[in-house]
Amino acid sequence: MSFFSDLFGRRRESSASSVARPEFLPYIEAPQGERAIELQRVEIRARVTGVHAETSQTLHFHNPNRRALEGELVFPLPDGAVVTGYALDVDGRLVDGVVVPRREARRILEAEARKGVDPGLVEQVQGNIYRTRVYPIPARGGRTVRVTYVSELNVQGDDAGYHLPLADANAAAPIELRVEVVQAPVEPVLSEGLGNLALTRFEERWVAEATLPRGLAGDDLQIRLPRLPPRFTAVERRAGDGAFFCVSARMHDEPGERAAFSPRRVAIAWDASGSRADTRKELELLRELLRRWRALTIDLVVARDACAPAERFVVKDGRCDALLERLAGASPDGGTDLEALDLGRAPHPDVEAWLLFTDGLGTVRRGAPALGRARVFCINSQAASHGGLLEHVARANGGGHLIDAPHT
Template identity: 30%
Template sequence: MRIQTVSLVLLLCALALFPTPARADGIIIPEPPICEPGPCPMPPLPMKQLVIRYHRVTVTIHDQIAVTRVDQVFYNPNDWEVEGTYVFPLPEGAVVNEFTLWVDERPVEGEILDAEQARQIYEETVRSLRDPALLEYADRGAVKASIYPIPPGGERRIELEYTQALTAENGLVRYVYPLNTEKFSAWPLESVSISVDIRSTGAPIRAVYSPSHEVSINRAGEGHVTVGYEENNVTPETDFVLYYSLGEQEAFHLLTYRDPADPTDPDGFFLLLLAPRPEAGSQSVAKDVLLVLDRSGSMEGEKFQQAQEALRYILRHLNPEDRFNIITFSTDLQTYAGRLRPASEAEEAIAWVDRQSAAGSTDINRALLEAAAIAEGERPTYLIFLTDGLPTTGETDSERILANFAESAPADLRLFAFGVGYDVDTFLLDSLAEEHHGSSAYVLPDERLDETLSAFYAKISTPVLTDLELDFGNLPVYDLYPSPLPDLFAGSQIIVVGRYRKGGT
């Protein structure tokens, strides 16, 4: 039988100054039970209605381009039919290559959502069902397919393949495949396996290890390593994480692709990896640092204490020539000072931070406009914005908040957004960072906020290159992402993607 699949030939769009965990484990969200005749039994939590027979993942990573193929079988152990929607949240920047849903040994075409549709579905689903498993899914891209009713004792098989670019931090590449949500399967998985084939043509592969699972590692050559994990009758509770290091020498990698079989699209795609050489030294740049902290009621407790500790770290690690200010916000605003202050006042500022407490609603728009008003625009300004929620008072429309800040912020402002927990406006935070030379990261409830934010600031405190621009000469290029380009930091890597109309050198 000829297998029909949904196939997209797209280019990767990924940027990660700080790597974040990818939410990429497929689930079926069941509809209420179909009972004929009734009455229906009381159903368990939505995620408890189905069993995952097996979960097989095959990954190939070639020069930091990862292709992940997922094969899952869902089984209905109930006495009633289960019908629902299969949702597979994709890692940021990943694109789907193939998607096949099997019903009675026949392939059925699925629907691929754009980012805005996916975000709306996630938010509506998470907030309506309030199921703890669904709160795992907070990213902006997804594959969705309606699942034909699964009869009692019946199965449905789903195959999916997606591609993403992995960035290197200090020569270390990180790949994550979440198995976490499989703990919500009604029974343990009969079989789970992950196979990873890593190849590098530009640099030898050094160390390979997994901090999360016991894996077998086989070195087939200096630039070729295979990694395997397999277990039976298990309920996974942690994500699969794999690290490998590269003996990187080059700071510039260009990958191009043009489909000769498509006469309707003669243009090509390119992916550019930029990284400073290992010996490239970073220099201290006189900068302004604006710390904007959410102190609404939902931050109360350990989250706010860790945020305070992170601010203490940043204040104590300012360079002597830096200036700073602090804004805390909820329903109202509190500002440390009326204007930027010298780094020598760090200890006084720490005492002010220690006196803050969490209460009230979340006025994100007002906090951002206050930060823009404080920024003087004389030198690079780093705005570190931290929140655990959605805008709930003042201006609450994300598009208006983005427009208001774009009108007010100076051109040289870099915004780095941190979302804490699951109930955050990822569209707003991601867009703020992308439009203002920065990046966004998300800290899960079981991760330490203070350690994450402190490590992030330690990296960005001394950039190697700022105000980056790319000169393509006479080569016509378009659809560049990201734009504008972020700063380049020691040990980090920037991925630039786009399209070109003619070949060139």
């Protein structure tokens, strides 16, 4: 990640599997006043080909209420992931959806809704958050939904890694898990802590299957492809469908070390809106930055639907307890208006860079903050986020985008 290269003056030499992601699962929002829709079972199929992965999640929901409900399925995806399939159960079997133009989709939605039929329309809300209406969910009955998406593996140096958050997932429901790594040029390495899940070689693929009971203490699913060659190819042949191939070529980073970034003064823009309830990882990262930078001045701007006046903090000997206490005590509340944040007007002329802690999701207005000459480093540890916006802001002036604050 260029973030660590720029901030600490060296390349981050960690394996692709070391990058932690927040835990999340799709969920159905039930109408207010009703008992929550229960997730009874999850089936996950992950298929890695080259440096891409196709993930399919089949979710079995149950309505414990005495009347049929309409629910809204909300599912955050990894940054950069693309939805490639959506299916909803009709008369006991899953029926795949098709892609139609927006105007036609709206017409179908209205026509089917008048008939009392759920047309199964998937909508990208903002950033990596998608949603779809599920109706009807029968009284004391269930519905099944399948979501399929394709994402790139996380590539760092010669390693590539696939990551699926599962550490807390089976606290909600039992999980049936199947993993395939197709025509890998190296032997894949599977993380431990997932019951009896183990990769076995079968013809041209590695396969692993396991059932994780509800409540089983486990870990995230991580697959690492270590020491990949610069270029490799995978070819598949399917009966009646012809042949498919994937060519993966790795671009080499620029050689050499970068000078360490040791600022004397930086500004922090801290998003304290209601969508950022858990910022422990970000505070941990900030604490590490203070230890490394040792002595500097920090101008803090707390942002929600409006920006609070700047506050000044002084870091001495790598510590600033007052700053960390201020941020930990900033209650997540209200909306987000990043357009109200002007990064082109620093609180002090000596500010060398901005550290922007936000998920990028605007609830008041959805635009980006105004930019100036100072570099902006975007930091986010939330599962639901607008990674594209954060990437744009970070790259505009040579900054960086850290999608997760890792354990230090």
